[in-house]
Amino acid sequence: MSRIVSKVDTSSAQFKANFESMSQRVQQLHDRLHQARFDRPQRDIDRLQKQNKLTVQERLALLLDPGTPFLELSGLAANKSYGGDVHGAGQVSGIGIIHGREVIIHADDPSIKGGAWYPLSVKKIIRTLDIAIENRLPVIHLCDSAGGFLPLQSDLFPDRYTAGRIFRNQCTLSKMGVPQIAVVLGHCTAGGAYIPALSDYSVIVRGNGGVFLGGPPLVKAATGEVVSAEALGGAEMHTTVSGTCDYAADDEPHAMAIARDIFAQTSPVVKQTIDRIEAEPPHYDPKELYGIIPTDRKVGFDMREIIARIVDGSHFHEYQPGYGTTIVCGFARIWGCKVGILANNGVLFNDSSLKAAHFMRLCDRDRTPLVFLQNITGYMVGREYEERGITKDGAKMIMTQVGCSVPKFTVIVGSSFGAGNYGMCGRAFDGRFLWMWPQSEIAVMGAEQAANTLADVKIRQLQRHGEQLTEAQIAEIRQPVLESFQAESDAYYSTSEMWDDGILDPVDTRNALGMAIVSSLNAPFGEMGYGVLRL
């Protein structure tokens, strides 16, 4: 393995222009994340203070080990839904450290609509618990939710991947032996009441905490019984009478201290052993990534320059450097962990697809986790390539990728279009984590191509009826398609819908991957085995 030799000229005008443009995008990302975390109307902050409640950020600071990283996931979820003010879908999710061990946090944010669950909140909690299942990460639930957002109940209650899934996932985790601790900081009503009840341990705050299947107003409506929240399901009642909760805390800092002490009693997991040595920072400054990414998505760039600014010591052993050159495959280390990297240097051809498939099998056999760096506009199309079996070779790549039992991680650093997204471990392919860079785009095809395809279909339809379209009419068909495709290809749209686990500042990519890889080692790798390859 040797150091990648960078060919980037950091003093060129092009580099500086790219750097300037990416810096602005990154600033925008940090502004939006700051807004999602901290910008709240004063009345909501006053209300929390009056209730003697802390913000989610303050709660996390008390819960997690001081000075340790917190990898927030989907921080900009729902940024394009519900009018844009249900920040982070009203939930905070992420991986943090308690007593030196990784845990995943699910926290309701009481400063947003009283912590009500919107459809995307439910999606975010399910994703959080899916990550816990896939990586065997202990879960801490910080419960403080008004309950489901009733006007949208049909989108959050009845389906397979809606609210019920949260509780199904809790039971699955328990069956797998993954610890869960719930801290009840507000009311857990109706379905929400099951979160502490299905956790291994629960802590409840005196005064603020409440757990009940039906709250006081519902009880009154149903049976006429008039009862206070505290008497119905408060800390005293649940820890001394019903046994639904285990520990009563005097206030929130006390509750976090109890939760930390409970976690210390659970058994640490034995991590999977992989080839891992002392970590080393990249030789090239990761900040230079800003200057490498072209401002125009259509302009290609050498993925080795990206790899050089993510991996340990910028060391890279390239596999088949002279074959199928539109995909770069090779071995490197991230946080000292050996990984196999697949990165797009152009369109996928027959040879690049075969090379990728072969490389993935090598990594899988040697228990080497896979990292996919996507900048893919698709598999090559056209008669010549179909005759050479491009579809068949792409199928080999997809079949092999799904068959891999090692953890997979994906970062979309540029384009993610069409079947290329599938081959390169897109969201549907069960990678452990998937992130996007701020300028990246994702769609079934490019906006231009979609507009042209739809216009073409319409023109031929009308021709069959002997009609002709004018240029203006064609433009009229194209424009709305172009606009909607552009809006929905945007990384912020993707992250709003949680097609990813968040947008990364490119310089944070290395640490996000490092933390994800180390966390993923909590779960045993699956059984090896492959589907039938069409040879």
Place this chain on the structure above:
Amino acid sequence: MTTYTFQSDARQRYQTSKRGQTVHVDGQSHSVRTLDANSFMTQVNGCLTRIRGVADGDNIHLHINGRACAVLRIDPTRASAASASESGGSSAAPMPGVVINWLVQPGCSVKAGDALLVIESMKLQMTIEAPQSGKLVDLPFAAGQTFQRGAVLARVVAEEVAA
């Protein structure tokens, strides 16, 4: 077991490999004792010697008996990296596509590797480079024209060296 090839001057290459506490250099074995990450003890010409080594990329700096030297670690895979295999001074299309624009006019002198024109295929733009130094005689496709894979996109003739 790890094997490395080193070069301390232009002509000599050494093959070393480490297995346990033994280092093999060009077939000869030497026992070593690791002291810490950067220093170890071994026998040099029969004398017990402490060697310090610090790696900086492919350069390894060694400190032995008051002398310092640098050796270059050779990456055995680098030589097999893709090398330009153009022929006859023409740049062929790597895939079907359309010409976006010319960066150089025919008749100009160009150096090997200079960008000649920009093409677009599959939503990606790429530049086509001069296969060799010389005079650009022809750019057969104008901006907006489409071409098939293998089509000649540029021809460069090597200029006669003045006698």
